[in-house]
Amino acid sequence: MSDDELWSIGRLAERAGTTVKTVRFYSDRGLLPEAARSTGGHRRYDPAALDRLRLIRDLRALDLTVPQVHHVLTDQDGGAETGGALEDALAGRLSALGSQLTALRWRETALRLVLDCPPGERPDRLRLVGALPLPPSTAAPARFWRGWLPPRTPERIVSAFLAQAVPQPPADPTPEQALAFARLHALTARPCAGGTRPQPDVHRAAGARGATVLYAGLAEAYELAGARMRRGRAPHPGEALDAFAAAYAEAYGTPDTPRFRRLLAGRLTADPRLERYWELAARVATPPGARPDPTPGTAHDWLRAALDAQLTAPAPGVPRTAPPA
Incomplete structure (x- = not known):
């Protein structure tokens, strides 16, 4: 592929609707490989990088960590059509969200326990709910x-x-x-x-x-x-x-x-x-x-x-x- 067919980091960022800093961040962490370097040492990307960058952003929008995204992309690069890495990452996020939701429900109930009890009982209620781990x-x-x-x-x-x-x-x-x-x-x-x-x-x-x-x-x-x-x-x-x-x-x-x-x-x-x-x-x-x-x-x-x-x-x-x- 000739240099005319390659994109600068700025052009890739513009096409993706993101910032140069974001593209550089993902490149530095190995998520978005560059196709070449210019004679001046500037990064160059092929058009396929746009789809990969959009996929990275979609995965990050699901709150996957950078290592998890890297694992998913590696799995995809290996030819897996329904990658187990993606399924594992999503299942892990669902489990974590379930724990967070449970903790929030318990925290809400704990607040109501203290708020709705007679003022004289509040010190005891505070000690009880304050010592309870959440979730x-x-x-x-x-x-x-x-x-x-x-x-x-x-x-x-x-x-x-x-x-x-x-x-x-x-x-x-x-x-x-x-x-x-x-x-x-x-x-x-x-x-x-x-x-x-x-x-x-x-x-x-x-x-x-x-x-x-x-x-x-x-x-x-x-x-x-x-x-x-x-x-x-x-x-x-x-x-x-x-x-x-x-x-x-x-x-x-x-x-x-x-x-x-x-x-x-x-x-x-x-x-x-x-x-x-x-x-x-x-x-x-x-x-x-x-x-x-x-x-x-x-x-x-x-x-x-x-x-x-x-x-x-x-x-x-x-x-x-x-x-x-």
């Missing part, structure tokens, strides 16, 4: 449970439990959901008294060996209890309670007997912090107007109540004491 993260609840579960619990058991126990923050939260998640974050991010989280008696009794057996059995018992809770059944002895007691008995290496169940009931003490956790988790996970779905915590409470009901029931053949008239 919201489940890191604090996950750390809380990792510290609470028995030491050396297999990772597959931990991961399965976390999937059930840690509620995912909704992308477009109601004020009630946002407030509950902020309180959940504050509850789990706060260190325990003494700097350590004591393990429950039932965990210490099971030990590391029994952790896998215990949580596999509890998962089955919670599922069985959850099915009954969805039907509105009150806590009662039966298949769900048998699976619950059997999980602990097998983890402890002892038979599931009436005496064992009495001992187990004494160890299953309520933990106010955990009860508060499950209350908040249910609020986060429940859409407006929907009925809360059973959580591992509410299923656990149902099973504890079922165990208490069994232990306080009269023995077969013994009549119940009639209530006073």
Whole structure:
């Protein structure tokens, strides 16, 4: 191609409706190769550079980074008709935009939580929403449970439990959901008294060996209890309670007997912090107007109540004491 058929950087910029500075910027970064140099050392471009420059501007308008644009152009130069580089870049931008939109929705809801509450509650609300990362993260609840579960619990058991126990923050939260998640974050991010989280008696009794057996059995018992809770059944002895007691008995290496169940009931003490956790988790996970779905915590409470009901029931053949008239 002769020099007469080549364009100066100024002419290319004019044809593209941009500035010389922009053309030089893309050339210096290898996005817009020059065809030649004049005898005076000035850049020269062939007419095809106009289409390439327009493509670069279109990609940049989609907020792709310069390295991403370079990757897309390299892919195209290699002959790819439907380049995977473009698809990957666009998918990445969509994911990033989704996170940004979620963060904005949460920020808007947080502002309303502070604005719409009584003036006396604003300092507490400010502390709650100010400590919440945006977009919201489940890191604090996950750390809380990792510290609470028995030491050396297999990772597959931990991961399965976390999937059930840690509620995912909704992308477009109601004020009630946002407030509950902020309180959940504050509850789990706060260190325990003494700097350590004591393990429950039932965990210490099971030990590391029994952790896998215990949580596999509890998962089955919670599922069985959850099915009954969805039907509105009150806590009662039966298949769900048998699976619950059997999980602990097998983890402890002892038979599931009436005496064992009495001992187990004494160890299953309520933990106010955990009860508060499950209350908040249910609020986060429940859409407006929907009925809360059973959580591992509410299923656990149902099973504890079922165990208490069994232990306080009269023995077969013994009549119940009639209530006073």
